[in-house]
Amino acid sequence: MVLQGLFLYFALMILGTGILGITQKNPVKSLLWILLTFVHLGGLYLLLNAEFLAVVQIIVYAGAILVMFLFVIFLLDLKEEEKGEVFLKSWQLRVWAILLLVFFLVIGGLNYKIFYQGPYTIEFIEKEGHSKALGLVLFSDYVYPLILLGFILLVPLIGIGIMLFGRKTNGSS
Amino acid sequence: MVPLSWYLIVSFCLFGIGLVGFLIRRNLIMLLLSIEIMLNAVNLSLVALGHYLQDIRPQVIALFIIGCAAGAVAVGLILLVITYRNKATLKVDEFNLLRED
Numbered sequence: 001m002v003l004q005g006l007f008l009y010f011a012l013m014i015l016g017t018g019i020l021g022i023t024q025k026n027p028v029k030s031l032l033w034i035l036l037t038f039v040h041l042g043g044l045y046l047l048l049n050a051e052f053l054a055v056v057q058i059i060v061y062a063g064a065i066l067v068m069f070l071f072v073i074f075l076l077d078l079k080e081e082e083k084g085e086v087f088l089k090s091w092q093l094r095v096w097a098i099l100l101l102v103f104f105l106v107i108g109g110l111n112y113k114i115f116y117q118g119p120y121t122i123e124f125i126e127k128e129g130h131s132k133a134l135g136l137v138l139f140s141d142y143v144y145p146l147i148l149l150g151f152i153l154l155v156p157l158i159g160i161g162i163m164l165f166g167r168k169t170n171g172s173s
Numbered sequence: 174m175v176p177l178s179w180y181l182i183v184s185f186c187l188f189g190i191g192l193v194g195f196l197i198r199r200n201l202i203m204l205l206l207s208i209e210i211m212l213n214a215v216n217l218s219l220v221a222l223g224h225y226l227q228d229i230r231p232q233v234i235a236l237f238i239i240g241c242a243a244g245a246v247a248v249g250l251i252l253l254v255i256t257y258r259n260k261a262t263l264k265v266d267e268f269n270l271l272r273e274d
Contacts, residue, residue, distance in 0.1 A: 003174065003175055004175055007175045007179065011179070011183045014183060014187060015183070015186055015187065015190070018187055018190040018191075018210060019190055021194075021206075021210075022190060022191075022193065022194030022198065022203065022206075022207060022210075027200060027202050027203060030203065030206070031206065034206055034209070034210065037187075037210070037213075038213060041213055041216075041217060044180075044183075044217060045217075045220055047175070048180070048220050048221055048224040049224060050220050050223075050224065050232055052232075053216075053220060053232055053235055053236065056236065056239060057216075057239070060239055060243065061209075061213070061239065061242075064243065065209065065242065065243055065246050066209075068246060068247070068250060069202065069205070069206060069246070069250070072202070072250045072253065072254060073202060075254065076254070076257055076263070078202075078263070080262075084199075084264070085199060086198070086199065087197045087198065087199065088196075088197055088198070088199055088265075088266060089266075091196075091197035094193070094196045094197055095193055095197065098189050098192050098193050098196070099189070101189065101192075102185055102186060102188075102189035105185040105188075105189075106181075106182050106185055106186075109178050109181030109182055109184075109185055110178050110181075110182075112177065112178065112181065114177065114225055114226060116226050116228075117226065117227050118226055118227040118228030118229075119227070119228075120227050120228055120229045121227050122227075125229070133229055134229055134232055134233065134236075137229055137230060137233055138233050138236070141230075141233075142233050142237075145237060146237075149237055149240045149241065152240070152241060152244050153240060153243065153244050155244065155248075156244050156247035156248050156251070157247075159248055159251065160247065160251050163251055163252075163255060164251070164255075
């Protein structure tokens with residue numbers, strides 16, 4: 001009962017702050033609403049016994065990625081951008097089409113049957129510790145994808161250097 | 174005990190919110206932010222399925238998604254800054270470089 005109440009709180013906060021976030025006119029306000037969405041997603045991960053992912057969600061998403069967005073918004077001086085329409089033309093049709101898609105997805109989710117029971121039960125994770133269980137899988141079975149992820153995170157660094165310093169400025173900038 | 178379908182419904186609704194934000198907003202920053210919402214919805218679906226199927230590999234995939242999202246956001250934001258310097262606007266319906274007329 002307590003779990004269901006917590007779940008309903010997190011779910012309603014996620015959906016409400018998400019809708020508020022994409023409809024705000026000011027990008028800074030909408031970014032702060034979406035930050036609240038991501039923090040509540042971390043709470044939902046805690047309910048799913050994924051405490052390492054919950055901490056990573058709050059540190060990396062809410063702490064690093066969204067703050068990077070915030071710095072770019074501060075860098076750009078978007079006073080002129082806030083004038084005019086918030087949404088594109090003919091946005092009603094797109095909203096209805098996506099509502100239809102979500103309707104079919106929800107029907108699919110309601111009809112989903114659990115078909116497989118893996119070895120990582122709650123008792124096993126409680127005995128081992130979630131970080132240890134996750135780390136053992138991450139550094140044994142998935143070590144090559146992990147190295148590849150390191151290279152993927154190296155590529156934006158090189159790209160930023162090429163695009164910013166190798167570009168001819170036309171004096172205005 | 175919370176059933177699995179509740180988590181799936183929340184995940185799908187959040188994905189729909191991100192897709193709506195991607196398709197209807199005019200600001201390029203909001204488009205990138207909506208992509209982040211969609212990635213988070215997929216992460217929630219992965220972790221919920223991993224918990225109910227008693228496996229830990231979906232959480233590893235969720236970690237990889239978080240890492241790739243960080244790289245993608247860095248590239249997207251630098252393209253956004255360069256676009257703003259060249260065009261002096263961020264409204265997506267005013268980008269007409271590839272239009273014929």
